[in-house]
Amino acid sequence: MVINNYIFIGLLLLVAITFALLPLIVVWIIAPRKRSLAKSDTYECGVRTYGETWIRFRIQYYIYALMFVVFDIETVFLYPWAVSYAGLGTFALIEMVVFLVILSVGLAYAWAKGVLRWV
Amino acid sequence: MTWYSPGAGLPFWAQQQLVELDTTTLIRWVLWLLVGFFGIFPGIVAYMVWLERKVAARFQDRIGPNRVGPLGLLQPIADALKLIIKEDLVPRGADRWVHLAAPVLVLVSAFLVMAVIPFAVGLAPVNLPSGLVYLIAVSSISPLGIFLAGWSSRNKYSLLGAMRAVAQLVSYEVPQVLSTIPIVLWAGSLSLVTIFDRQLEFGWFVFSPPGFLAFVILLIANTAEVNRTPFDLPEAESEIIAGYHTEYSSMRFGLFFLAEYLGVFAVSCLATALFLGGGTPIPFVGFPVSLISEDSMLSLVLVDLIMVGVFLLKVLSFIFVMFWVRATLPRMRVDRLMNFAWKYLVPLSIVNILIAGVWFEMVIRPGHLTFPNWIKGFAVTALLVVLAVYLVFLINRKASARVALGSEWPTVGQMRTGATVGQAAR
Numbered sequence: 001m002v003i004n005n006y007i008f009i010g011l012l013l014l015v016a017i018t019f020a021l022l023p024l025i026v027v028w029i030i031a032p033r034k035r036s037l038a039k040s041d042t043y044e045c046g047v048r049t050y051g052e053t054w055i056r057f058r059i060q061y062y063i064y065a066l067m068f069v070v071f072d073i074e075t076v077f078l079y080p081w082a083v084s085y086a087g088l089g090t091f092a093l094i095e096m097v098v099f100l101v102i103l104s105v106g107l108a109y110a111w112a113k114g115v116l117r118w119v
Numbered sequence: 120m121t122w123y124s125p126g127a128g129l130p131f132w133a134q135q136q137l138v139e140l141d142t143t144t145l146i147r148w149v150l151w152l153l154v155g156f157f158g159i160f161p162g163i164v165a166y167m168v169w170l171e172r173k174v175a176a177r178f179q180d181r182i183g184p185n186r187v188g189p190l191g192l193l194q195p196i197a198d199a200l201k202l203i204i205k206e207d208l209v210p211r212g213a214d215r216w217v218h219l220a221a222p223v224l225v226l227v228s229a230f231l232v233m234a235v236i237p238f239a240v241g242l243a244p245v246n247l248p249s250g251l252v253y254l255i256a257v258s259s260i261s262p263l264g265i266f267l268a269g270w271s272s273r274n275k276y277s278l279l280g281a282m283r284a285v286a287q288l289v290s291y292e293v294p295q296v297l298s299t300i301p302i303v304l305w306a307g308s309l310s311l312v313t314i315f316d317r318q319l320e321f322g323w324f325v326f327s328p329p330g331f332l333a334f335v336i337l338l339i340a341n342t343a344e345v346n347r348t349p350f351d352l353p354e355a356e357s358e359i360i361a362g363y364h365t366e367y368s369s370m371r372f373g374l375f376f377l378a379e380y381l382g383v384f385a386v387s388c389l390a391t392a393l394f395l396g397g398g399t400p401i402p403f404v405g406f407p408v409s410l411i412s413e414d415s416m417l418s419l420v421l422v423d424l425i426m427v428g429v430f431l432l433k434v435l436s437f438i439f440v441m442f443w444v445r446a447t448l449p450r451m452r453v454d455r456l457m458n459f460a461w462k463y464l465v466p467l468s469i470v471n472i473l474i475a476g477v478w479f480e481m482v483i484r485p486g487h488l489t490f491p492n493w494i495k496g497f498a499v500t501a502l503l504v505v506l507a508v509y510l511v512f513l514i515n516r517k518a519s520a521r522v523a524l525g526s527e528w529p530t531v532g533q534m535r536t537g538a539t540v541g542q543a544a545r
Contacts, residue, residue, distance in 0.1 A: 054273065
């Protein structure tokens with residue numbers, strides 16, 4: 001019988017989840033459980049929890065995430081090009097140079113606009 | 120190499136994708152899963168913790184753990200026992216199920232990464248034809264788990280740590296991935312086993328100027344990806360308690376701890392397999408692999424023993440360098456951290472892809488390695504690499520010179536008078 005290699009990955013996923021859950025189950029069985037209000041407070045250096053935690057967060061992180069998406073998609077395009085580069089010839093090389101230049105211009109634009117400034 | 124291709128007669132891609140499910144494969148898989156992933160890798164990781172404590176102690180002129188067992192060798196077991204008998208706390212108001220799922224997710228990601236690492240000839244858990252893409256895909260699950268951990272705890276420090284972690288991991292993933300493109304280009308394959316085979320033909324990939332630059336970029340990005348000093352802002356204890364795992368105790372904290380060290384081990388394995396020729400002890404020589412004869416099982420076993428030893432030695436030296444860096448460097452400032460990824464590493468790795476193309480044309484295109492080709496390629500690409508590094512640093516210097524000193528950060532006087540901060544900063 002011939003089967004796909006990825007089945008191993010599926011089995012490994014099961015093993016990994018088991019490996020992670022097993023000690024948690026052991027803890028659930030043998031560890032002490034003495035609940036108290038003070039103990040289940042969130043830790044704020046000994047002071048009582050003040051204000052709401054789940055608030056709107058600053059935009060800076062979102063902008064970096066956007067930049068990441070752009071460059072991650074770039075690598076998705078770069079991998080197939082790199083794999084078959086040997087058989088593609090000069091035209092593919094020039095195309096990829098153009099692609100990289102466009103992306104670099106994008107990075108330079110973001111830089112000049114101050115997107116990469118952390119304040 | 121008969122050990123790699125079980126389904127003869129099929130087209131090339133299908134041959135690599137499929138595997139014959141006979142008794143040997145079954146035994147191999149069960150051994151990998153139950154002995155390798157359930158026993159050996161967690162064991163290695165547990166002793167990495169012991170090693171780190173010993174090494175850090177030596178750097179600080181202390182002895183380190185020496186009470187539990189000889190040389191403190193039973194310390195990891197004692198640590199695990201301690202974690203197991205601690206109370207498992209979930210803070211009030213936290214998202215219970217997400218709080219539980221987060222450490223599991225991070226650990227699963229660290230486990231899955233190890234699946235494609237080729238330790239020796241025929242000794243990779245599985246040889247996926249798209250191994251590198253798979254590896255990068257599963258390794259980017261861990262930022263997700265870290266973010267869920269910080270968010271679900273409903274603790275301000277955790278949230279700050281989670282936000283920092285995502286921003287940092289996402290930024291350093293770009294140079295990490297871009298620095299593997301030259302390797303793919305030279306090997307013509309995404310399979311880590313093929314990448315290893317190509318390094319037998321063309322020498323370790325680190326011994327070329329673009330390869331060396333990519334190697335350095337990968338090392339820096341790897342250190343940032345596993346949240347180690349000087350990039351440990353997500354868990355900076357002097358600023359935000361313990362960052363995203365502030366609200367984790369007992370074995371849930373243990374899982375984060377295990378996942379972090381497993382991550383260190385995995386990225387060290389990745390760097391070894393991609394740049395340092397896996398388990399070959401001498402660059403440019405096919406030394407132990409060439410001794411394998413097709414019909415002698417014993418030769419394969421002996422050669423694999425040598426190669427696994429050499430592989431682990433290389434991985435150990437990476438790990439030691441990470442401990443060393445931790446004992447030496449202070450933590451980075453957050454704006455410099457992000458600048459370094461986007462303004463230095465990303466442009467450098469984009470340019471490096473083109474230089475890698477030049478190296479391919481000069482050295483690898485002719486089909487086999489010759490010394491004159493190598494020297495010529497080395498001279499040309501070394502020049503290009505030095506030029507690229509110089510230019511990137513020059514541009515950064517020019518860009519930061521346009522900003523007046525101290526305009527990004529208000530001085531005490533400015534804060535007192537309420538004067539506005541200059542807007543010229545880029």
